[in-house]
Amino acid sequence: MLQPVEQLAARRFPGDSIVRGNKSEQTVQAGNAVSCNVAQWLGSRVAAVLWNGALRRTQESAAEGIPPGRRHRQPPR
Structure with a gap:
């Protein structure tokens, strides 16, 4: 063993x-x-997805003329 x-x-x-x-x-x-290299690879893939998603939402907001941070509508009161 x-x-x-x-x-x-x-x-x-x-x-x-x-x-x-x-x-x-x-x-x-x-x-x-978990193998160090596997953990590093997994973390880099997750970071890439999160970064690309945030970047895409920012670009979509800019294209629609929505100021940063105002992407989601406020719930009715």
Whole structure:
């Protein structure tokens, strides 16, 4: 069986990563970890979608002559 340090290395964690707990707890933590490069890729994809959505809404608002921050109608009182 792989040691916790080896499991983390397989998931591309830096060699100086600190994992606390006994060996069993470290194994659980390493087993539940998301690979650093996968987390970075996922985060960059989410950021791109959020950025592009915000940019598109800004462009649509400008095309419609709506001032920034006033995209959504106010509910009736």
